[in-house]
Amino acid sequence: MPPPPPNSPVIRHTADAAQTREELAKLRPELVERYDAALPGARAAVLSRLLGAFAREPLPGLRDRRTGEVSFPGVTMRFPRRAAVAFARADDGLTATVRAETAPEDEWAGLTATGWAGPGLPGGPETATEPGAEWAASWHDSDAWVGELSPGAFVSDPGTLVRILWPGSDLAAEVDNSVANMALARASHLARAEQLARAGQLPRDDQRARAEQLARAAQLPRDEQRALQEELARAEQLARAGQLPRDEQRALDEQLARAAQLARAEHGGRAGLGEWAGLGEWARLGAWPLSTAGDPDGLAIAEQSITDGHPLHPCCRTRGGMSVADVLAYAPEHSPAIRLRRLRVPAERWHGTAEPVLLAHPWQAARIRERYPWLVDDGETAAVLPLMSLRTVALQGGGPHVKTAVDVQMTSAVRTVSPAAVENGPVLSRLLKAVTKDLPIDVLEETAAGAVLVDGVPQRHLAHLVREAPRLAEGETIVPLALYGANDSLVGAVPDPYEMMGLLGAVLFAPLVRVLERGIALEAHGQNTLVVLRDQRPVRIVYRDLGGVRVSARRLERAGFEAPRLLGDLPTDDPQVLRTKLAAAALGTVAAEIIAALSRHGADTQRLWAIVAAALRETGTSDVRHLLRDPLPVKATTAMRLAADPLDDIWAYLDNPLAAQ
Structure with a gap:
């Protein structure tokens, strides 16, 4: 196994799940119960990100990789294939199965999701047509094989998995802290949502979304769902007018509590439909207002509603160096001023x-x-x-x-x-x-x-x-692109997913390629790229934070711009470096996450990717054939954390979904 990274930052005051709970009991005892309920979902969400790294990244010590299985010296691990898909929603109770010895050859040794494969990494160079291969591949794709063929230790905690594979690495403590802080964020948002609901401060659309989430989680009878929605709408109207009697507010609270109880019962007492239950699901999906021209704080409020952080990084909520009290006081997910x-x-x-x-x-x-x-x-x-x-x-x-x-x-x-x-x-x-x-x-x-x-x-x-802060015209709203992956209510409000992707092609993907042609590769990921909406439709993009861009003096001069003197690693004329910077953020992360979110609402994935491909192709620039054909780069965040210099970019290269369009 590789030694721990020699120049990793010292982790001070960085609490794991148990330490966080202990501190929380002193600082915010009213959050402890919600924190306990959120912890299994947080573990599953971080574990899913780590499994994604096993499925695609060049990790230290990795010897072999097949669909749903990886091997390291002395260790073989199997996991559900679907949990390792980028931007997957992890169910509570997600586990990986670990054998502390090299797996013996068995009759399934060459099986992949597409059939029987030859030697090598995922899929291998050859595929045989063994009798029954089609049935076997289908069974493999169902994840049933994980339980049937994987005797060994079942690991649900991602920090434990890191300690098994890379003993002594700082990554284990970072992952522990990420789990704890994600659970803390979800607990805090649930408490905040309940406060807003009791105060009658939620817009009607959010009340309705809340009722729908509760009803879906609890599988309430249709007549009860309708009654709950009507009661929420009426309560919201009365609360705005200041007319909601105390006994009616109490009755409403009891009705909502009953729905949440039914949700928990439906899911075996766990707090989750996937990750949450009842009001907690609604809180995670976000019923916070979007920024409008007359609301200067709306953008900050929308950004603070994102509880889970980076969608692919297992250290998505790591706060290395901060105590629990610090996190509660300063982290955006706890809505501080x-x-x-x-x-x-x-x-x-x-x-x-x-x-x-x-x-x-x-x-x-x-x-x-x-x-x-x-x-x-x-x-x-x-x-x-x-x-x-x-x-x-x-x-x-x-x-x-x-x-x-x-x-x-x-x-x-x-x-x-x-x-x-x-x-x-x-x-x-x-x-x-x-x-x-x-x-x-x-x-x-x-x-x-x-x-x-x-x-x-x-x-x-x-x-x-x-x-500068963004400037909006009357009737416009603005959100970070990351909110589409974090907020199902926002995605559900999209009038037409194909129109939406076409508009993003026109205002985001095609312009980024034109800017690249002119000499600047923008790192347009979900945090630093905002979309301005009118009637829920994209009309333009707002870009912030220039630290991750790459600048080609040769291309700038060819396009008629004077290249400035820049410090650091920004200047480069290497076309591969320029294209990788753009593609990894805009296509491998933003486009892939938005398409995954829209597909959860029934949109056709291939049709959405075809729309992105058409937008790129229409620019006619010299980079397009590479963006449509070359493997799609995604930053290998776990491999980077385990590297000697964790700030040097390492890339995973995936099959490009644009290549088939």
């Missing part, structure tokens, strides 16, 4: 375009003041709301966004602000605005940035940058 510290910096110790005042996250400020006593406290900012990334905040009531530095590991990296970002942001913002001037992409300009100098060197943990 905070205030940044203003720390005045001597002019000779400041680098950047911003005034010499470090805007420090309060968590970070508490840890740097003693070390740098010449940072002078100049009070607090106005209240700000954390966005999806925790360290980026939006001014409450409207105003610019601020990206701060925190020495906290989230997913794959400690989230500081690099000297390159301080230098590049304002320059690259202006360039990108010029490159996208004729396209339906609004770039949120990074207007100012700065870093503290120590011994003449800009410090990434003492830096910040300021970014």
Whole structure:
């Protein structure tokens, strides 16, 4: 087995599930019961992400891989094929089966989901036509074989699985923390949803969605479902008018509690239809308002409604370095409003375009003041709301966004602000605005940035940058693309999935390819790419955060733009690097996740991919034939966490669904 990564960040105050529960009992005892109920679903969700890595990533020590089975030295593991599919919804009780010795050859050794395969990794180069192969492949595809052919230990905890395969790795503690924080997030959102419901603050559509989720989870009789929906609608109307009598509110609460009880009973006492039950399912699916032109805080509220984090990374909710109290106080999924510290910096110790005042996250400020006593406290900012990334905040009531530095590991990296970002942001913002001037992409300009100098060197943990906030016209709403994967209610409100994908082709996928042709590969993943909607239909894209882009001076000059001087790893003329950056985020993540979400509502997957392919093909650029033909790259996040340098990109290459279109 490989040794633990030598330069992994030190994990301080990072609690596992048991430690989180112990702290929660002291800090928020009213959440403990909900946390316990959410924990099995959180374990399954993180385990599903880890199984996805086993199915597609170049993991250290991996010796052999077949559909639903991987082998490491001395260990063979089998798992349900469907649980390892990207963006799968994991059921409570998901397990992998581990044998602590090399699996013996058996009569099923060459079986894959498509038949009997020859030697090699998934599927092998040859497929024989053995008698009964079609039946065997069908049985294999049903996942029935996992229980029939896998004597060994059943492992439901992803941290335990990491310890078995990579003993001594920091990844196990990170995964433990991810599970605990996801359960904590789900518990907190359930409590918040119940508070809003009792206060009568939910819009009618959300009340109706809530009733439908409850009824579906509990399988209520149709007449009871109708009665529940009518009662919710009436209660919402009365609550808005301030006319809901206390006894009627109590009766409504009892009716909702009964539906939740029925849901739990229907699912064997577990809190889940897949992952949640009753109101908890509704809370996870999101009944929070979307940002509109007249609601400056709506975007932050929508982003804070995402409980589960990165859809493919097993460290999706890792908060390495934060205590449970810190997570409750600062993590966006707990809906906090905070205030940044203003720390005045001597002019000779400041680098950047911003005034010499470090805007420090309060968590970070508490840890740097003693070390740098010449940072002078100049009070607090106005209240700000954390966005999806925790360290980026939006001014409450409207105003610019601020990206701060925190020495906290989230997913794959400690989230500081690099000297390159301080230098590049304002320059690259202006360039990108010029490159996208004729396209339906609004770039949120990074207007100012700065870093503290120590011994003449800009410090990434003492830096910040300021970014524009989105601007909306009357009748427009805005959401991050990640919300489509996290919020089934939003997907369910899509009027026509094929029209939706066609519009995304016109405002997102095709423009991204045109920007690539002009010299900039945008890393348009679900967190940094927002979609502006009118009547639930995409009309344009808003792009933020320039740290992950790649810039080709040769292409820029060919397109008539002057290439600026950029620091760090952004500059490259390698066409493969440029295409990989775009394809991994926009196609392998965003398109794949949205298509998976729409398909859960009955849309045809192949037809949706064909629409994306048509949008790319219509651009006629030189990159399109590669994007349609080459294997589809997806960032190998687990392999990266186990690598010597966890920040170096590692890619998994998948069959390209665009190739068949």
